[in-house]
Amino acid sequence: MVQIVPSLEGVKISHCWTGKTAFTFDMMPHTGSHDGVEYAMGWCGSGVPMGTYLGHKTALRVLGDPEAASPFDGRPFPTWPFYTGRPWFLPLAVAWNKRKDRKLFRG
Numbered sequence: 598m599v600q601i602v603p604s605l606e607g608v609k610i611s612h613c614w615t616g617k618t619a620f621t622f623d624m625m626p627h628t629g630s631h632d633g634v635e636y637a638m639g640w641c642g643s644g645v646p647m648g649t650y651l652g653h654k655t656a657l658r659v660l661g662d663p664e665a666a667s668p669f670d671g672r673p674f675p676t677w678p679f680y681t682g683r684p685w686f687l688p689l690a691v692a693w694n695k696r697k698d699r700k701l702f703r704g
Contacts, residue, residue, distance in 0.1 A: 626669045
């Protein structure tokens with residue numbers, strides 16, 4: 598961390614944020630309606646700005662406002678071969694990225 602922001606030298610860390618970021622297979626947001634449920638999902642790592650925008654568009658859709666339309670409406674959800682709903686590949690992806698992080702930050 599100090600390599601990136603040198604002024605943090607000597608600053609003690611008491612808390613950190615961690616979380617899981619979900620991505621759609623096409624890495625695009627999806628909005629629409631399914632069985633009467635309105636949804637906005639898959640903003641793929643840009644949660645605050647995209648979630649706010651699509652949440653607003655979804656609220657407008659619920660209210661029947663014509664301004665609710667967005668380019669992300671009704672897009673199909675693509676999948677990957679051998680994917681059955683259980684993300685078997687995530688442990689491999691996480692291990693790969695941890696390895697890359699260790700290499701990057703340890704020099």
